[in-house]
Amino acid sequence: MTTPKGIVNAILTPFAENGKIDFHLLEKQTSFLIDGGLNGLFVNGSTGEGLLLTAEERYEILSCIKEVSNNRVDLYACCIQPTTHQVVKDIEKIQSLDPDYVVAVPPLYYSGDQDMLYIHFKEIASASSAPLVLYNFPQMTNNPLRLETLIRLAEVENIIGVKDSSGDFLSFVQGAESHATDKFCWMQGDDLLHTSSLQAGSEAVVTGLGNVSIKNHVGLYNAFLRRDYDTMWAHQKELNKLYRIITVTGKGIPAIKAATAILGRSTFPMKDPWLNLTKAEIGKVESILTEIGINQ
Template identity: 30%
Template sequence: MKIEELIGVIPPIITPVDDNENVDVEGLKRVIDHVVDGGVHGVFVLGSNGEFYALDNENQKLAVETTVKHVNGKVPVYAGTGEITTKACVKAVQMAEDAGADAMSVLTPMFINPSEKEMYAHFETIAKATSLPILLYNNPGKTTNNISVSMLKRLAEIDNIIGIKNTSLDFSQTVEYIDATRDNDTFEVLSGTDYYIYATLMYGGVGCVAGTANVAPRLVSDIYDKFVVGDYKGAMKSQFDLVPLRKAYNFGSFPVVMKDCLNLMGLNVGHPVKPIGHCSEEKMEDLKKVLADLDLI
């Protein structure tokens, strides 16, 4: 995968599961078709919206293999890992490489709190263990670990670390990431917070990993597609139109809301993995209104 291909809208696709909480292959194919037909520029399997944490190694492998095969080269496939240890992350990236993924996204460790020296060594070891391009995933709200601007600048010098997805409501950090790597032609910054897609593009970012693109891929893609042809007014309108769907994340426990939306839209993607449950009946009615206002139901 070339750095020029790291662009646009990359949905972290939800993972449909069956009654035994194993990957529902046919459901996963329906989700892939939905987002690809909606004009996205990549597909990210085993992200946080994809409940990576809830799937054992066998199911993770099945999800990656199914995604690679079904996407069939239409767009790049990114596989994610959020393992805690370096050893487990190395095993995950090698699995994804063997399965045919185009790139790997690696989340900062959770539960533990490595020093900056330890964190750098963690990502460096993972990068050296694979030929896949690595997209760093910063989500301090979920992991409590943050990739500092100074550490990012060092990590960006590693040959196959090609970018970072920043999932933080602190937009100033995204701006600083972009500023710190502006002179690096082999590294890019993407928004991981769906409120900030347009703003990230304005500052020089190249796209987004957007959970809302599971549900409204065409709308999210319009933000990017209109922006790159200079239709800034149209891109901004699409960004504002997306806000009610992003705000709906608060209607249930993460990451159920996008799954509930797809069920309401008739994609039949099943239940969240327990202990997470569906949105309440009241919030389901609110979700229906959000989806109806976007002409999605």
């Protein structure tokens, strides 16, 4: 069993105005990312609006991406559901597609203690034929995975890593520096922390921003492999400039989708229309792309 490595992109999902998946653009975006030299794709995650999709839609998206990828990169099948049994049901549906990893979050909405979270993930790991990546995103789940619980879960059979989007960099560094092993990988989910996390002991990062342009993420990781820290930080500075599409709108996934649509590899609509950017916000995103010279 191998643990995650390198640059993993949380791929977006293009939708037509009627809410149907645009598979042509999904194929185009998949090819763009793989050709850019990354190591893996998060499918049906937060950036892919996975929680807003039906089980059948999630299956069709994973199937499409698997066909296009043709085993060139690792596929992380996200099963973001509110309860343990719903996650297990999702895994059962997509297991025939043989993803390299499955990804699950803590239970959503209802708060639980750390022992409950431990049991939740242990049951999911035992139900999955693919290795499990934990996804710590307390801003969305209302259930933070504490460092001590992550360390405890790292010892569970079939759990091989965590994508951390908590923003708790202190705990992340403590984990990555002291508790990274050949079996368990600490993956940073915040684009602004990629270089710092790799230098602190992480072996992989997950990006949503890479949907727009993946070259600096890949360049950053290749520089990391060479231990060329000056080049890493040069790429990080370019990523920080691109991150302004999020700060200028205050909206993460809609801004990423709009930027990718401007570049011809997505559509603008979100699955739920109330999440869409306004024309003025799209204009701000386009201005930043022009300013930093991204045109493809």
